[in-house]
Amino acid sequence: MGWLDNVFGKKEAGEKAMPAANPVAGSKQSKDPVCGMMVDEDKAVATSTYHGQVYYFCAVGCKKAFDAEPAKYLRGGGHIGGAAHGH
Numbered sequence: 069m070g071w072l073d074n075v076f077g078k079k080e081a082g083e084k085a086m087p088a089a090n091p092v093a094g095s096k097q098s099k100d101p102v103c104g105m106m107v108d109e110d111k112a113v114a115t116s117t118y119h120g121q122v123y124y125f126c127a128v129g130c131k132k133a134f135d136a137e138p139a140k141y142l143r144g145g146g147h148i149g150g151a152a153h154g155h
């Protein structure tokens with residue numbers, strides 16, 4: 069089964085040759101404070117400025133919810149995994 073060794077050998081080499089995961093490749097990402105999603109700042113559907121800080125949202129609905137009660141979302145975002153609260 070020499071060919072199998074070849075296949076696996078090639079696959080392994082290929083994976084090792086892959087560049088390490090690079091999350092920040094040119095475009096910045098911000099966390100949507102309402103749903104906890106990471107939003108590409110270039111592709112954000114909506115943005116809002118609060119206390120001089122710009123927030124990015126995945127949907128207009130998230131921005132509206134944030135604009136209504138920004139403090140609620142900024143304070144409640146203490147823990148990672150806010151997506152558990154659902155959309």
Ligand SMILES: [Zn+2]
Nearest residue numbers: 100103126130
């Ligand atoms: Zn959202």
